[in-house]
Amino acid sequence: MAELGQQDHIVLGLIARHGPLTPYELKARVEESVEYFWPIPHAQLYRIPPRLAEQGLLREEAETEGRRRRVFHLTAAGRAELSRWLGDPVAAPPETRDPAQVKLFFADLGQPEDVVALANKQAAEHRRWLELYRKLHAEIDPADSERAVSRGRILQLGIKHERAYVDFWEDLAAHPDDAP
Secondary structure, three states: OOOOOHHHHHHHHHHHHHOOEOHHHHHHHHHOOHHHOOOOOHHHHHHHHHHHHHOOOEEEEEOOOOOOOEEEEEOHHHHHHHHHHHHOOOOOOOOOOOHHHHHHHOHHHOOHHHHHHHHHHHHHHHHHHHHHHHHHHHOOOOOOHHHHHHHHHHHHHHHHHHHHHHHHHHHHHHOOOOOO
8 A cells, every 4th residue: 555645534534423424524624624734735636536546545425416526435445544643753843834933044044124024914813813713613512522622632732832833933023133
């Protein structure tokens, strides 16, 4: 079997959590969950399930009438792979691709006021994310205990992450000439 990537495990996990899904339904599930920290291009969500089905990790069922949607079910092998992946404490290093950090790295080549403008814009953007994560955290349904715990954990991490970004960018905007 080919080495699976993060997006493959996300598809397996979403189908394990929500039951059989079409690629379109996968897209909706990604948008309401992992897209905040692991975006997957929509086109990939139409390619990944058939590939996982070829590997025996999903089973494809095509509707015979109507829109003839392709519905993907988790197989025993897919559940075993998901369990193996979840049980492995090793995770790849984080992938940070932040255009603001690239601009900050080269800020000495620009104008001093550019740093303040960048910092103010980034502080505002991260405050927006911070408020979104707080809102989503407040909306967790404690009756859905299975998902409430994992959703709460990831949102707590997002809140702390965004709080740190807000603090950094606000401090930089207020004190752009302070040496670190």
